[in-house]
Amino acid sequence: KCNYSKMNASEIVSNTAGKGVYHARCIRSWAHEYVMSRQIPYSRQGHHAKIWSFLWDEGILLQVKSYIREHKWDISPQMLMIQMNEVILPGLGFAPSPTIHINTARNYLKELGYTYAKVKKGIYIDGHEREDVVAYRKIFLEQMSEFEHRMPIFSGDNLEEITWPDSNVQPLILITHDECIFSAYDGSRSLWIPDGEQPLRKKGNGRSIHVSDFLTDVCGRLALPDEMQVSDDFPREACVIMHSGKNNDGWWKADDLIIFDQCERAIPIFEARFPGCQALFAFDNVSSHATFSPDALIAKNMNLNPGGKQPKIRRTYFGDENIQQDMIFPSDYRISNLRGQPKGLKQVLMERGLWPNEGLKLEEARKIMSQQPDFLAQKGRIKEVIVATGHKVIFYPKFHCELNYIKNFWGAAKKFSRSNCDYLWTGLQRTVPLALASVPLTTIRRYARKAFRYMDVYRKGLTGKAAEFAVKKYRSHRRV
Template sequence: MSEVAIEKPRWSKKKRFRNLASIGRSAKLARVQENVSNPELAPDGSLDESLIVPRVEVFPEDEDSEEAEDVPLTKDTAKEVYKEWIASQCKDTTKMFAIIMMDTFRTRFGLTDVAAATEAGMVVGFNEKTVRTWHNNFYGQGGTFSQSQQGRHNHRCVLDDEDCRKKASAWLHENAYKKGPNVMTAATFATWVNTDLFPNSHLSPGFPRSITTRTAAKWLHNLGFSPRSYKKGLYFDGHEREDVIEYQKLYLRKIEILQSTHLPPPYGLGGETEELIGSSTAEKRLVLLYHDESSFHSNEGQTWQWAEENRLTLRPKGQGRGLMISDFVDEHHGFLRLTPEEHELAKLSHPGLPKAARVIFKFGAQGQGYWNNDHFITQVELAIKIAEFKFPPSNNTLLFLFDQSSGHCAYADNALIAHIMNVSDGGKQPLLRDTVWDGKSQRMVTENGQQKGLKRVLEERGINTTGMKKEQMVKVLEEMRDFKFQKSRVEEFVLSKGHRVMFIPKFHCELNPIERVWCQAKKYTRANCDYSFPGLERIIDTALDSVSVDLMRKFFRKVREYHRAYREGAVIGKDMKKILKQYKSHRRVPENSLDSNPA
């Protein structure tokens, strides 16, 4: 076979050929490009010889270059030409040219099938076996390529079974949020699926009977779970519990009734009018006094800084000593405290009355110990005295609101609590107060001064305790009115002073405006932190006073927005954040924003 002569250019050191558009001026190469999608086969089944490139015209890079010489077509020259062209082509075009090159090397250069496929594969970037497979499949199917089935198989997932999906979701909600060392992982989820879900599910043939940890992780994403870091913010765990939602509705209803029977709250910043809440003809104003505690630490500085790469300021590892701030806020004046004028008047009529209800407590072993219910009740007593002087009960109704922490909900030592009682009389159990049951008084202490047991108290109320265990006795006694409606110590104390008291629903910190006050105060302490306890003591009052009354009133309006949205039917905390971002007004939630959140 005679070699085909072509013009030889003066080659550039950087680039041997011009781009493919120039090379494509060759009529034969252009013909291949036009027919590559629908090639013609010769009668014997091979490619038409007219499609195989007989010569390639190579143009010199410089217009004033010497006339190019004719050089023989070699394998290297052919590979260079094809390589540039197929770089921008689709996968099927790559297959087509690999087949053309393989036939070229066989017919023009007399190479064997294996050698020709190897040379062609070096150009297109595939191995010899792949090129031969393309070649055989192409001719075996009459000049067409088979459709790739990658990603087209009918994948069946166990989670497509509704019963299995419900079981998996129930197990995750039960185990994913448990506290303690046994944190739920993809591995533990896979173990449960393999040992519990699969054996107890009636799956049709074709479904797997075990999964790996990697598959379990995919299932977790499918079920709406993903790895998340712990961050401070609104706490929604338990936000949708049925008992919490039921109490939330009762709480909002009571607040609504109280607001509708009292004067509206004060106007906001800059004279902007507040949406009318309450009755303008009422005689008294409702004063909402929200309470909360927050801890400030000496080493709690900024969480970021400007710095060069791999260079940060060394900071103490621990949080350091801390101060716990316990305080009250109201919408009228901010923190519950007397003005200088009020304090001067109080010296005459109420000598010894402090200026503010704020308590700064140095907690820890090096300080005053730890905050307990006794400290809390002492502060509440002080707050009531200040509030009564500042907001005379004659034209104000005081409503104290607390969160449901264990310290706030603690009972008095002699409160009617069934589960702390023994079955029999006496023993190590506290002495409970006397009570009234079914219109009759009942002493809870025997004649010799011992505390009565569960058995005796129930029998005095006409309950047959034969065969009953302690758990059953406790359950029966807890359902009786005097035990069931036993109030906490702070409730009894506030009510004894003639004022109202309510507890904010659990997991609803967004309904307490003082939570946002703490956020603003901590911005100040972090920005001015010198990582020393004396420095924290020096700036703590300034940090709290940096939160203006106008800003606090905005926090109160935000709480009323939450109240209104929850009344309209919003339940999920995450949805609430989305709803409150849908508008700019501080005064109203749009009615259509809750259409997708039915009650």
């Protein structure tokens, strides 16, 4: 429109921008590209590879990925450099064999999606979507869905308002359990420190305190309020604190959950604190929580013949008519040395009419015995103790720590203990009770609400990072 040619117009624009002839040529090229494709070309400056990368070779790339998978949680640039220089590259017939620098190995790890970061606890990706774990998670979510309508609902800015279920529905309160260890030398992990200086800290973790506690979003830690009057021998809190170590209180075992009366303390405290309510005790799905009583109906603990070192199993009932069967010989049994001794698989199966004429080997007899209805119905010891009092038990899916909100409680308590750590055993004994009491009830309720959001996103089919994003992005009470 100004009667300028393309060359003159481009030179005027280039001069106005303080550029020269080359920039004017670029402007004409950009204009031609826009006329032809209606797109402005983007700059390729800095995007051109200056050297050839070994990762461009498919064979090398496959070997590198395979090695990294084998060392998923301990891989380092140093390890990858040694593997490349001593195994992968010489094995492909390079003569002389080239080598890579540790900086190159570090760049390879970044290119393959690895970053150097502080390890944090969150969703366990390994095993989280394993077939058996997903199958149990579906069962768990269905059970929780049936229970939720009986649980109280919290509302308000600080979740201080409680809405209980209808009067014709017995309230159900979720009581979650877990254990945590506090160490004397476990100080703050991140600090503001002067350049070139590091604090001098003691090595190792030092002596530790093992805490096992129950938590609920209604009252926080399961304990009686100070104003509630009870007898002197009545427990006031369900928490158990052990000074771990061979020369102290020993080590935590599954039996401690029952024998050292934690469940027996928790149940009366709950019933006194919430009369007329039913508890849903939730535990992590670990093998120690699935142990059986010494007299439980477990076929693999029985011998083929009577007597011996096999345990004395409890009385049971079998058949459609619930026929009573003792697993121990009576005190007036005709063979004196078997009186009061366990019967063994052969005798038990004979009394049930399941012993064949040709006999059975030990493993065959155990298999038949384990498939009997009374043996299949055997519950773990924790479940037996709690169900006998009229309450319910549920176990979280494996690798799903995000569903147990007491994990967040431990994180907040440890943050307090680390910030107040003085690296002394007496200081740890003083700090741990303060750390447990430092987490407000409002915060505990927020942790519980987040756990229920995770349950909701899993019901909707989301997993992994998509589930984490949905829980943070979309918020409502126990729903996403």
